[in-house]
Amino acid sequence: MPLLEVAGLEVFFGHESEEVQALHDINLTIEPGEIVGLVGESGSGKTVTSLALMGLLDPRSARVRGHAVLDGDPLWDERGRRRPRRDVPLAMVFQEPMTALDPVFTVGRQLVETLRVRQHMTKTAARGEALNLLDSVGISDSRARMKAYPHELSGGMRQRVMIAIALACNPSLLIADEPTTAVDVTIQAQLLDLIRDLARDRGMAVLFVTHDLGVVAETCDRVVTMYAGQIVERGPVRRVLSDPGHPYTAGLLAALPSPTSRGGRLETIPGRVPAPGELVSGCVFAPRCPHRREACEDVQPLIQLEDQRDARCVRAHELDLKGAP
Numbered sequence: 001m002p003l004l005e006v007a008g009l010e011v012f013f014g015h016e017s018e019e020v021q022a023l024h025d026i027n028l029t030i031e032p033g034e035i036v037g038l039v040g041e042s043g044s045g046k047t048v049t050s051l052a053l054m055g056l057l058d059p060r061s062a063r064v065r066g067h068a069v070l071d072g073d074p075l076w077d078e079r080g081r082r083r084p085r086r087d088v089p090l091a092m093v094f095q096e097p098m099t100a101l102d103p104v105f106t107v108g109r110q111l112v113e114t115l116r117v118r119q120h121m122t123k124t125a126a127r128g129e130a131l132n133l134l135d136s137v138g139i140s141d142s143r144a145r146m147k148a149y150p151h152e153l154s155g156g157m158r159q160r161v162m163i164a165i166a167l168a169c170n171p172s173l174l175i176a177d178e179p180t181t182a183v184d185v186t187i188q189a190q191l192l193d194l195i196r197d198l199a200r201d202r203g204m205a206v207l208f209v210t211h212d213l214g215v216v217a218e219t220c221d222r223v224v225t226m227y228a229g230q231i232v233e234r235g236p237v238r239r240v241l242s243d244p245g246h247p248y249t250a251g252l253l254a255a256l257p258s259p260t261s262r263g264g265r266l267e268t269i270p271g272r273v274p275a276p277g278e279l280v281s282g283c284v285f286a287p288r289c290p291h292r293r294e295a296c297e298d299v300q301p302l303i304q305l306e307d308q309r310d311a312r313c314v315r316a317h318e319l320d321l322k323g324a325p
């Protein structure tokens with residue numbers, strides 16, 4: 001049984017006649033211990049998907065429909081009511097840890113509080129475990145770091161602390177939303193290694209949200225490409241990256257710098273992601289697609305290409321997108 005099973009997830013923003021749909025029929029599974037990359041340009045719906053799963057969308061402006069089951073338990077009931085977050089084995093690390101960490105409390109206090117609420121530990125047990133967690137995310141001199149305030153730490157250190165706090169929730173699934181965009185490449189590589197090692201050592205699954213297919217290639221087992229609030233392709237990382245089934249994934253790949261492209265011009269996908277509510281009939285990517293045909297004027301379903309591999313493109317079987325934008 002998958003660890004996470006999402007079926008028909010839809011998100012609407014705004015009120016009544018002005019409501020716009022940001023997510024369309026998202027279906028997703030994650031196996032225990034698996035690292036799944038959720039990839040797409042800015043505005044494709046990655047963060048809305050993560051926040052919907054976390055229960056962090058404001059119910060006054062967002063309406064969530066569909067089902068999600070984590071570890072055998074639904075994340076919300078038929079009326080859209082969430083289970084209390086403290087009972088859900090789910091945690092998230094954000095792009096900018098400074099906004100997620102509380103600036104007025106020490107690192108130790110935030111860790112201890114999380115362990116007490118989420119794992120019902122005594123204060124003494126929580127202190128010991130907080131030190132263990134700081135060690136496990138590669139923070140040396142953990143005793144001294146417990147007394148530090150978030151602003152006293154470097155960006156990379158703050159991100160490690162965020163990860164430690166997420167681990168204090170003992171999650172079976174960690175959602176990591178662009179956790180390495182705000183740090184330089186060396187620190188980025190270290191954080192990616194850390195997340196991969198933690199997933200392996202703890203048997204923890206990760207939903208890794210990123211706009212960067214290079215990061216996906218290094219970190220993930222499977223990849224899901226999103227565009228305009230829809231899933232447009234999904235499959236094992238190696239298969240998708242070596243032979244993409246959707247022109248959008250191929251476009252993202254062509255935009256990646258490679259050793260051979262150094263100094264040369266990178267391909268970019270012309271145009272931009274349509275905003276929720278913007279009217280696009282037929283295939284949502286067609287207006288930007290170099291391979292569009294008349295058939296693309298119809299709405300496209302996901303087409304199975306092989307086992308565990310599908311793409312929302314009417315030409316997926318016939319196109320050869322290896323190395324092509």
Ligand SMILES: Nc1ncnc2c1ncn2[C@@H]1O[C@H](COP(=O)(O)OP(=O)(O)OP(=O)(O)O)[C@@H](O)[C@H]1O
Nearest residue numbers: 013022040041042043044045046047048049275276
């Ligand atoms: N609270 C909101 N109200 C209205 N529209 C929203 C809201 N939050 C997000 N959106 C819209 O939903 C779309 C998807 O946004 P989302 O943040 O999920 O994209 P993303 O793929 O995560 O991009 P980024 O990498 O920039 O975070 C965007 O067009 C965004 O403007």
